[in-house]
Amino acid sequence: MSNRDRIEVLFWGIGGQGLVLASIILAEAVGVYEGKNVVQSQAYTAIVRGGTSKANVIVSEEKEILFPQVLSPDILVAFSQEAYNANKGKLKPDTKIIYDSDMVKIEDNVPFKLYGIPFFKIAREELGIPFAGNVVALGAFSAVTGIVKLSSLERALLSKVREEYHEINRKALERGFELAEKLN
Amino acid sequence: MSKNVRLMQGNEALVEAAIMAGVRFFAGYPITPSSEIAEGFSKKLPRVGGKFIQMEDEIASMAATIGASIAGVKSVTATSGPGFSLKQENLGFGIMAEVPCLVVNVQRMGPSTGRPTKPSQGDIMQTRWGTHGDHPIVVLYPTTVPEVFKYTIEAINISERLRTPVIFLMDETLGHMREKVLLPEPDEIKVVNRKFPKVGKEDYLPYKPADDDVPVIAPFGKGYRYHITGLHHNYKGYPTTQPEEVEELTKRLLRKVERVLDDIFILNTYMYDDAEYVLYAYGITARIAKEAVNILREEGLKIGLLNPITIWPFHEDKIEGLLGGKKKVFVVELNSGQMKGEIERIYPRKDVIGINKLNAELINPYEIADHVREGLR
Numbered sequence: 275m276s277n278r279d280r281i282e283v284l285f286w287g288i289g290g291q292g293l294v295l296a297s298i299i300l301a302e303a304v305g306v307y308e309g310k311n312v313v314q315s316q317a318y319t320a321i322v323r324g325g326t327s328k329a330n331v332i333v334s335e336e337k338e339i340l341f342p343q344v345l346s347p348d349i350l351v352a353f354s355q356e357a358y359n360a361n362k363g364k365l366k367p368d369t370k371i372i373y374d375s376d377m378v379k380i381e382d383n384v385p386f387k388l389y390g391i392p393f394f395k396i397a398r399e400e401l402g403i404p405f406a407g408n409v410v411a412l413g414a415f416s417a418v419t420g421i422v423k424l425s426s427l428e429r430a431l432l433s434k435v436r437e438e439y440h441e442i443n444r445k446a447l448e449r450g451f452e453l454a455e456k457l458n
Numbered sequence: 459m460s461k462n463v464r465l466m467q468g469n470e471a472l473v474e475a476a477i478m479a480g481v482r483f484f485a486g487y488p489i490t491p492s493s494e495i496a497e498g499f500s501k502k503l504p505r506v507g508g509k510f511i512q513m514e515d516e517i518a519s520m521a522a523t524i525g526a527s528i529a530g531v532k533s534v535t536a537t538s539g540p541g542f543s544l545k546q547e548n549l550g551f552g553i554m555a556e557v558p559c560l561v562v563n564v565q566r567m568g569p570s571t572g573r574p575t576k577p578s579q580g581d582i583m584q585t586r587w588g589t590h591g592d593h594p595i596v597v598l599y600p601t602t603v604p605e606v607f608k609y610t611i612e613a614i615n616i617s618e619r620l621r622t623p624v625i626f627l628m629d630e631t632l633g634h635m636r637e638k639v640l641l642p643e644p645d646e647i648k649v650v651n652r653k654f655p656k657v658g659k660e661d662y663l664p665y666k667p668a669d670d671d672v673p674v675i676a677p678f679g680k681g682y683r684y685h686i687t688g689l690h691h692n693y694k695g696y697p698t699t700q701p702e703e704v705e706e707l708t709k710r711l712l713r714k715v716e717r718v719l720d721d722i723f724i725l726n727t728y729m730y731d732d733a734e735y736v737l738y739a740y741g742i743t744a745r746i747a748k749e750a751v752n753i754l755r756e757e758g759l760k761i762g763l764l765n766p767i768t769i770w771p772f773h774e775d776k777i778e779g780l781l782g783g784k785k786k787v788f789v790v791e792l793n794s795g796q797m798k799g800e801i802e803r804i805y806p807r808k809d810v811i812g813i814n815k816l817n818a819e820l821i822n823p824y825e826i827a828d829h830v831r832e833g834l835r
Contacts, residue, residue, distance in 0.1 A: 298636065302465045305638045314465070314636040318491065318575035340749035341823050342635050342742075 279337045281421055282344040285329040286361065287353025291394075292408035296351070297329035299412060299434065303426035304333050311335070313342045326356060333421055349419055351411060352378050353393075372414055372454075374407065389418050391453050397446060406446040413450025417458060424451050462641040468606045468632040471639050472562060473498030475610035476534050478642075479649055481560070482508035483533040485522035487515055487541060490574045491630040492564035495536035516541035520548035520561070527552075527559045528686065530652075530677025532614060536562035539581055540571055542588070549623055550589035551688040553711065556665070556673060558617040558652060560610070562626045564633040567818040576818035577630040579741055579792040585625045586770050592708060594715035596620070596722060597770040599627035599741040603637035609724070609767055615650035616722050620714055621672050627769070629792070631742045631820060655682065663693040665707075671714035715771060723776060724767035729755060733762030735830070736781060738801060739790040740769050742820065747790050749823035754830060761830065769797070778804040788813050788830055792821065 283300070285293040294316045305312035316329040330344045346366055352358050352373035358380055365371075367385040375390030391414055394407030401410075409431065416424045428447055432440050466474070472495055484499035486492075500510040509526070513519040516537055523535040537545060542563045552559060563585065567578035581588075585597045598613045600606045610626060617624040653674045655662060664675045664684040676682035685695040690707055692698045715722075728748050730736075739747035744765040754761045764780060766773075781787060781801075786809045789798040795812040802810050813829040815821045 298465070301636055305465050306463050312465070312636075312638065315631065315634060318630070318634060339637075340745045340752075341820075342631060342745070343820060343822075345822060345824075 279334050280339065281333045281348045281419075282346065283331040283333070283349045283351065284344045284347035284361065285331070285351045285353075286357035287327055287351075289325045289327040291327070291353045292405060293327055293351065293353055294329045295434075296408040296412050297331050299427060299430045300415065300422060301331050302430040302433075304331075304422045307426040307429050308422065311337065311339050313339045315342055326354075328357075349415070351415065353407075353411075355379065370418055372411060372418055374411070389414065389454055389457050391450070391457070393450065396449060396453070400449065401442060401446055403442055403446070406443065409443055409446040410450035410453075413447035413452075414454035415450075416447075417451045417454035424448070462643075463638055464641060465636050466603060466639055467494055467634055467636050468600075468603050468628055469494035469564065469634065470498055471603050471607040472536075472610050472626070472628075473502060474639075474641065475607040476532075476560065476614060477502055477506060477508075478644060478647060479532070479611045479614040480651065481532040481534050481614065482506065483510075483523070483526035483531045484508075484535065485511045485513050485519045485526070485533070486535045486537065487513055487519050489516075489538045489541050491566055491633045492536045492538045492541075492562065492628075494633070495534075495562060495564070499534070516544035517548065520545040520552075523559050523561075524548060524552050524555070524557045527557045528555075528678050530680070532558070532618070534560045534562065534614075536564065538564050538566045538574070539568040539584075542581060542584065546584075546589040550591060550593065552623040553589065553593045553595070554688050554690075555686050556621040556675060556711075557623065558621050559623050560614050560617055560626055561623055562628070565627060565629040573818040575630060577632075577742060577792060577820060578818060579629060579743065580796075581627065582769065582791070582793060582796040585627060592712065594622060594712050595625065595770050596622065596715060596768065597625040597627055598724070598767055599769050600632070600767060601741060601744045601765065603632070603635065604639050605767070606632065607639050607641075611647055611649070612724070615648065618650045618652045619672070620718065620722075621652060621675065622711075622715065625770075627741060629742050659683070664695050665691060666693040667710055667714070671710050671717065719771055719773055720776075722768055723771070723773040725773075725776070725780075726763075726765045726767065727780075728763040728765070730762035730764065730780075733760050734785045735759065735761040735834070736764055736784050736787045737761060737790055737826070737830075738764045738766075738787055738797070740766050740797070743790045743792060746821060746823050747826055750790075750826035750830065753823055753827045759830070759834075772800050774804050777801070781805050785809065786811060786833065788826075788833060790814075790821065790826055792816070 301314035393410040397406040398404040567573035689697040
């Protein structure tokens with residue numbers, strides 16, 4: 275765009291991983307709880323569990339967000355090998371890729387900034403909730419990008435889950451944050 | 459931030475706004491990309507004492523929406539292209555019988571079932587002339603989710619004031635994307651309600667127009683007995699074959715909208731006063747065209763944006779005035795140039811250039827800027 279007060283985030287993975295929900299939680303956290311401008315959208319196709327799923331979040335501190343889609347992601351959240359393969363040609367040298375290191379393999383010597391964490395394995399083995407990989411990834415997102423506070427993500431997330439699941443979701447977020455901080 | 463700030467889809471914002479404007483009835487048949495509207499009303503209307511009905515099809519949905527409004531309840535239906543086609547006959551009934559209601563069309567790409575999950579602006583002319591016969595129509599088409607909220611209320615108010623169906627256009631992108639909306643308190647918004655007759659039940663002439671050319675029609679069920687029909691009718695509401703009565707009614711229906719054109723014509727501009735070149739765009743493409751203005755202004759091109767929210771009626775005098783003295787007009791549309799023809803009626807044809815995209819994808823601001831540069835070569 276003609277200004278750089280615009281951060282484009284592309285979530286890409288497989289239906290059922292919760293990446294659309296993750297994109298909505300991110301948008302609500304930066305928009306409603308931090309007062310930034312934000313637009314969220316998702317691909318509507320005949321998505322079934324196992325098919326490609328993707329979502330866009332665009333964040334701006336001050337500027338009105340006019341074009342509502344990602345043109346060239348500043349941050350790619352990749353939950354499948356296809357997420358990387360399909361997008362590597364569109365990435366900028368300083369694009370940050372936050373990816374599930376069990377599911378996505380990235381070749382050596384690429385210019386991008388890489389943050390690989392086995393989100394879904396951690397959710398499954400450490401936290402005992404296999405589908406919370408998206409939440410672990412959001413925690414990592416906060417640590418890696420700094421564009422959203424962990425506390426804002428937590429507020430947006432907890433507003434969407436039943437109270438009995440608050441503690442485990444909080445843990446999942448924090449675990450993602452810790453692991454990513456070590457990579458920073 | 460205020461607790462009244464919410465992240466919501468265009469489709470969700472429409473539901474919130476409609477309920478705030480007093481809507482208590484929805485009949486529809488879910489269709490992508492409008493389904494969240496039906497879903498939202500089905501959850502929210504029962505909580506405010508309203509009614510939601512999923513009908514057997516779009517024809518019946520339009521009929522039920524009109525029926526509820528005849529009974530005095532503010533009513534909405536929502537659909538997309540294929541369903542909007544089915545609603546046209548009853549839409550004409552609503553116009554003829556002067557029944558206020560809001561008809562939402564979240565555009566997908568047509569014709570037919572087309573490209574259901576992607577944006578298009580292919581229904582521009584259908585909103586104007588989809589139902590047969592000479593008739594007035596008011597169509598609003600916002601560009602952002604906060605505008606969806608704001609202009610939904612406006613559209614319902616116009617419908618109530620003029621006693622005519624109003625069409626609210628969106629597109630797949632606008633319906634599904636999420637943005638922040640600052641929800642107002644109920645006392646912060648202006649809500650218009652239709653008038654109730656002041657005369658006695660014996661002397662009542664439902665279709666005798668008031669000074670503003672709008673008749674004061676009692677809701678069914680309040681003791682006022684009258685006839686309602688899609689046939690040309692007299693002041694009592696009974697069918698007429700008298701040429702002078704037919705002509706009077708036809709002209710009055712057109713006139714009741716024309717005479718308030720300045721009030722209902724909503725137009726936003728951007729970087730316009732010193733502009734030599736113009737982008738004319740509406741709906742989702744208008745916000746993208748605004749970014750194209752930013753890009754081209756940085757290169758030193760004096761270009762500005764005309765963005766009508768009220769796309770119909772087309773305010774010829776106002777738009778002609780605004781285009782006066784400008785060098786070229788670029789009409790940006792996700793169709794083959796439906797609105798471009800309107801501009802060509804009031805502006806030299808050689809200076810009107812269409813920027814069109816027909817692959818069910820959004821146009822991006824760099825593409826618009828490229829087309830403008832090419833058009834100026």
